[in-house]
Amino acid sequence: xxxxxxxxxxxxxxxxxxxxxxxxxxxxxxxxxxxxxxxxxxxxxxxxxxxxxxxxxxxxxxxxxxxxxxxxxxxxxxxxxxxxxxxxxxxxxxxxxxxxxxxxxxxxxxxxxxxxxxxxxxxxxxxxxxxxxxxxxxxxxxxxxxxxxxxxxxxxxxxxxxxxxxxxxxxxxxxxxxxxxxxxxxxxxxxxxxxxxxxxxxxxxxxxxxxxxxxxxxxxxxxxxxxxxx
Numbered sequence: 001x002x003x004x005x006x007x008x009x010x011x012x013x014x015x016x017x018x019x020x021x022x023x024x025x026x027x028x029x030x031x032x033x034x035x036x037x038x039x040x041x042x043x044x045x046x047x048x049x050x051x052x053x054x055x056x057x058x059x060x061x062x063x064x065x066x067x068x069x070x071x072x073x074x075x076x077x078x079x080x081x082x083x084x085x086x087x088x089x090x091x092x093x094x095x096x097x098x099x100x101x102x103x104x105x106x107x108x109x110x111x112x113x114x115x116x117x118x119x120x121x122x123x124x125x126x127x128x129x130x131x132x133x134x135x136x137x138x139x140x141x142x143x144x145x146x147x148x149x150x151x152x153x154x155x156x157x158x159x160x161x162x163x164x165x166x167x168x169x170x171x172x173x174x175x176x177x178x179x180x181x182x183x184x185x186x187x188x189x190x191x192x193x194x195x196x197x198x199x200x201x202x203x204x205x206x207x208x209x210x211x212x213x214x215x216x217x218x219x220x221x222x223x224x225x226x227x228x229x230x
Contacts, residue, residue: 002176002209007078008086009038009135009158010069016123017149018116019044024106025159026119029150030133033075039147039157040135042183044106044115048171048200053162054101054220055115057122061191065095066184069134076139076158079179087178088136090163091203091223095182096195098203099224119183122192126185137161137181163197165209175209 011030019026024045030038045051068086079087088095108114112121126133141156148155161181164174183194202211203223212218 003138003160003164003174003179005078005139006080006087006137006160006164006176006179007076007139007158008069008072009040009076009133009137009139010072010074011038011133012130013040013123013126013133015150016120016127018120019106021045021107026116027149028123028133028135029152030135033073036075037147037150037152037156038076039150039155040133040137040161040183041157041159042119042161043159043196043198044119046198046200048198050103050199052103052105052199053115054197054199055104055118056096056098056101056195057118058096058193058195059190061184061193063191065093066186066191069184070186072134078139082178088180088182089165089178090180090195090197091165091205092177093180095193097224098197098220101195101197101220103199119194122185122194126187129187132186134184134186135161135181136183137164161196163195163201165205166201166203166211166215168200168202168211168214172210175205177205177207177209179209 011032015029028040137160142154204218
């Protein structure tokens with residue numbers, strides 16, 4: 001099928017709440033168009049096995065990949081069939097070397113050793129420097145109820161901030177190409193990208209985003225080896 005309502009949310013991040021075992025998402029409050037509030041829900045733990053999420057940060061993002069983003073209006077921009085041509089695809093888009101992704105637990109005692117800590121590091125920098133955030137994923141809302149984390153009305157936001165292809169079983173319906181999730185932070189002097197994927201996802205996919213091989217035969221490490229050879 002593919003994700004429903006895929007696109008990118010552009011806004012100013014103003015607050016964040018680390019995830020926990022009971023709520024395994026890192027939550028970010030963002031002000032979009034005319035200051036309208038949105039929530040970004042970032043997975044820090046997989047419901048499948050293994051539960052630790054693959055993580056990669058690039059502090060030297062190719063500016064050619066971001067120039068179209070700067071012209072987007074604040075708020076949510078819908079992307080369908082990669083139109084406008086800004087949809088992210090981890091496999092086809094050459095955003096990064098998949099073999100450089102690291103599996104991190106969601107929450108561990110001590111500093112700088114889990115996914116909460118890593119995301120928090122860059123969000124704190126974004127708060128201090130009034131950075132712009134671009135969150136790629138699937139939009140929800142507006143809802144009639146109050147947002148359960150930041151208390152604004154109507155509740156709305158974006159989730160699926162991770163790779164959205166190569167799934168099997170219950171998540172296969174979300175497969176598609178040029179619809180992967182991610183966070184990009186635009187600072188005054190640099191761009192930073194944060195990309196996440198689940199260890200259960202295959203990195204060999206067809207034109208519908210469905211697995212051509214099981215993850216045991218085509219993991220992020222095998223995909224990274226292919227990138228190196230090319």
